[in-house]
Amino acid sequence: MRTLAALLLLILAALRPVPAAAHALDPGFLELSAMDAAQWRVSWRMPDVNGRPMPIVPVLPDTCQHTPPPAPAFDGRAWVTSYIATCPEGLAGATIGIEGLARTRTDVLVRYELTPGAAQTQRLTASAPSFTVPVDPGHGAVFASYVALGVTHIxxxxxxxxxxxxxxxxxxxxxxxxxxxxxxxxxxxxxxxxxxxxxxxxxxxxxxxxxxxxxxxxxxxxxxxxxxxxxxxxxxxxxxxxxxxxxxxxxxxxxxxxxxxxxxxxxxxxxxxxxxxxxxxxxxxxxxxxxxxxxxxxxxxxxxxxxxxxxxxxxxxxxxxxxxxxxxxxxx
Incomplete structure (x- = not known):
């Protein structure tokens, strides 16, 4: 096994992006925090690509309405913005996606609440840029979601x-x-x-x-x-x-x-x-x-x-x- 040390070390080094391209590979983050039964605070974090936000946009359910979000601000690593969305029919059973994600090499972590304090997570990728919010997540969905997050993290x-x-x-x-x-x-x-x-x-x-x-x-x-x-x-x-x-x-x-x-x-x-x-x-x-x-x-x-x-x-x-x-x- 030691005979391949140098080769494997080069592989590991390649896995760590160089500073110039690191932000382009950072994940996006979308959080929908429930304020009441019909309103959500939407926090959106976009990776930085050469000094500009990555061209990806969250797509909320058709029943949701919101004013145009403020221009994103750079926090030193990514571009962030937030706004309020009104969804009279809630999020359960609706579809949430990220427009443009299929054309990238990154992923987006979605953290959402059906009710205040009851957070769930979903990871979206280029091959799966949207998901349907389960009406009742159940233990199986929680298990599968967090196992996938653990594998991805390590x-x-x-x-x-x-x-x-x-x-x-x-x-x-x-x-x-x-x-x-x-x-x-x-x-x-x-x-x-x-x-x-x-x-x-x-x-x-x-x-x-x-x-x-x-x-x-x-x-x-x-x-x-x-x-x-x-x-x-x-x-x-x-x-x-x-x-x-x-x-x-x-x-x-x-x-x-x-x-x-x-x-x-x-x-x-x-x-x-x-x-x-x-x-x-x-x-x-x-x-x-x-x-x-x-x-x-x-x-x-x-x-x-x-x-x-x-x-x-x-x-x-x-x-x-x-x-x-x-x-x-x-x-x-």
Missing amino acids: LEGVDHLLFVFALLLLVRQPRRLLWAITAFTLAHSLTLAAATLGLLRLPSAPVEVVVALSIVFLAYELALPPERRDPVSERFPALVSFGFGLIHGLGFAGALREIGLPQSDIPLALLSFNIGVELGQLMFIALVLTIGYMARRMAPVLATHGARLSRLSSYGIGTIAAFWVIERIAAF
Whole structure:
């Protein structure tokens, strides 16, 4: 598996858009907050593309009326506007969509309330730019929606994937690797639940810095010969991954707080999101192991350069993570 480290690192680096194009790949966000039985406050957030709002427009049900929305204002990352919509027949059973989304590479998260405080979410993509609001969402719809959101979040979270990737390179024995991954999953599940339920709350900015620092630590350990590595990380990798998993869980919780939870199904939504995160993580691990297996079969000679490629990968991982540390501290 180590023989493919450099190649997989390049793939991970490519997943993180360069600054000039990053905003074009950011998701849009549409929120419909119920004010009463017939009025909704519509908050609309459009990704930035070369200094202009992405040309996508929310399409509300035909029965809704609203005045022309104010011109969007740039908040430093995206373009935002808000207005009041009157929908005498409500939203249940109606169709909500995003005009122009099919021509983009982004997606839009829709958060809506049928009644005040009863939030639901739906993710729209280029292939599915609209949806029909269910009259009664039910437990199945909540489960499917939040599992999909969890999978999407982890697969778009390159920093979390880079941590898992570094862990795969650092821990060579399959049994110890299994325990390390399990410990990481358990830890981020605990802090995700605690932070989302309001039992634990930390500012997101320092949390994101520590997430990046955890990757720097693994990269440093990976660059050292096994006999010079930290005794704790070498003998008890599960303990190290558990500790850093607690911090990564707080990072997941920040995203979940932005999405919101349905007040009537908080435990189910939280469990579903966590399952989605874990499914996305397992998908990534399976991809890495599959590519590694195929490479060993197709080019056995690469095995003779495993140590050199491993060290090269550690430098690449550490460089990317160190850049994130500086970038996130500068954003305080």
